[in-house]
Amino acid sequence: MPPDDSDPLIARLNAEYAPLHTRRALRRALGDPALGRIALVSSFGAQSVVLLHLISIIDRTLPVLFIDTEMLFRETYEYQKRLARTLGLTGIRHLKAPSRNIRAGDPATDLHLRDPDACCELRKVRPLQRGLHGFDCWITGRRRDQGRSRAGLELFGRDSVGRIKFNPLAHWSAADVNAHINRHNLPRHPLSARGFQSLGCAPCTVAGHGRAGRWPDRAKEECGIHVVDGRIRRGPAPDAPVIVRDTGFVPDDPVPDARVLELPGDTDPATLPRDPAGWQMIRITFPAFHDGRGFSLARALRDSGFDGRLRAAGPLLAAQYPLLRRCGFDEVEIPAAHAARQPEYLWQGAARWREHDYQARLGAGPRQLNALYNPDIPTNGTSG
Template sequence: MLDANLDSRAATLNARYRNHAAVQVLRHALSDPDLGRVALVSSFGAESVVLLHMLSVASPDTPVLFIDTEMLFPETLDYQREIAARLPLTDVRVIRASEDEIAAVDPDGTLHQRDTDSCCNVRKVVPLERALSGFDAWITGRKRFQGGERKQLEFFEPEPPFRLRVNPLAHWRPEDIIDYMDENALPRHPLVARGYPSIGCAPCTSPVKPGEDPRSGRWRGSAKTECGIHFIGGRIVRGPVAPEPQPEPEVARVAPVAHLHVVTPVMERPAASKDNEMTTADLTQASTSAVPQADAPVLVRDDGFHPLEGQPDVSLPSDTDPDTLADHLNAAMIAVEFPAMTDGRGFTLARLLRELGYKGRIRATGSLIADQYAMARRVGIDEVQIPAALARRQPADQWLARADWREWDHRSRLAG
């Protein structure tokens, strides 16, 4: 059984493999009982082929998760198929949001033009969280030379509350990447030669001029620098959530590559049962003076769980016309509805309310999860109302782990 203490496991693994090279770290760690179930997450981007090739040699049956946002460059899709066919990887899974998820928030495919965060959330963040729910660790291509928090990167690092990250290339230099590709005659992503050192979705990626930061072509002209899978509690990393009960995703084989799986989630919810209800003992409260009922909704604030109190003067559905928001600026409390965790329009409504000068309390209601708490706070939401069943699945400590949103606000950090 795996040690539940992630820090202890990471320290043990780092000590065990401290003097190993990248290939040896990958090969030996994949069979190490202290690591558990492992997947590699790959964008099939500019440098992805290095780890994919290493994995194909060390453990070709390890799952590889590729997120198809359905807005990728055709060249990326062609490159993904080329690499999947060329390397002897036997379990490449293409992860997508379901048709229902997309139809709910982006029926005409234009969400990226008005709300890039919501677009990334529904097409990338949520599908990846779901796909990683069955793994104890995941392999990344992060490296120390990329700077920032990565300067002290270790081979193994904890990703609370459930997983470890494995960074086999942590100590590599840019020239090591090039040398490995050359020595193994690995194909380059075709867009690299056309000025795309960092490659994301086609509508939000542009070529980079000489001397510019390699990621300057992503969401050019906006303050956005990350797609969302690298933010947990405001930190520029990717972290897990306690998964909601979901049926096993359907896996279908797709021609012409026989080992390419397409994973499309089934979005039906399990029937309610007493097992999903929360008892008073399950609540970690900021205050013991008021004890909520076992089946009562809970308010999440920066200091923990609170019993539900107060009634909003106005409740705004996610499809509220932004032009009508000015009509509600005198309300003491406004509720912003989130009908699904994949629907990020409520974030935009809250941000617009604050930009219009609204000084009252904003409460999020509906289907937000712990990983979205920091984003909610950054756009001006004061508290999140969650049902008792969710509070039981994601107790207060998981929400508190995302409550340091001020210190780690990425836009403030970028501004210096």
């Protein structure tokens, strides 16, 4: 993968960390303010022990996110417990899909046969998205030699929502991994001895083919939690827009058959539908972050009694989030490429907007806010 000149931070990190030995790079990363809050994501598979071992030398309390699809080999669960004990890891968190989601999405536990993309989305992608909430960077064990989709892997990149991904083993080979395990006499996954070189979920893994042993009868290489060079094979599209709410970046949750009204930001408030309450969601598009007409429109809609979901869509800035919320928006939809420049931690900072909502503390209602932010709009609407 060529250096990403469009992302100066990633380009700088790749240049700065390239000369470092893996252990030094990890030690530096855990204290690097540019990376923020870090977690390691591990499958506790056949080769996971290398990274877990290196982390245990530096910080045994580091959060380790273990995606438990509830479809893993029994031996993987045993191995996870053994490694936690042997390496003294105290920060392991099990990420699972909520049981109500499993009951609704895979009641017969056969989704992996019918639609493996949907199965990984349900059991891996969404639990990981939730588990990564609050982290700015995640460490992965991906390597360049693990298949075509990883051939151009760099030390640093970004995930589909702009969070930094650190791949400290990117340049390691399978032989390097083996040598490290032998040199440090680390426990091996019990199924390694039976020919499994890459271990995922039991129904989707066969022995003897390296990573190609995952989904061996299907044309896919990734489970959807990794986007590599724009070539995601499953899960959310790499260019899918990002939804921002008070909790940070969240998956979109469109209501099936919802009545959604699309309004350009330059819509004249005087032409708004007479009964906006009939719509479940109104999506107002902002052509540019400095175009403020969408704010006025939102305020006018709230003043006219609309209490459904109100979304601002466009290349908006995290710094605008407090004003968007005060004007009545519930959420913001930003393009994926824009999210890389306005990463989640910026929005999370802005999401504490209520702490600075001086107007609300002074008792200002919608009409006063309307007068404050949109002096051109009549203030004879209902308050809410």
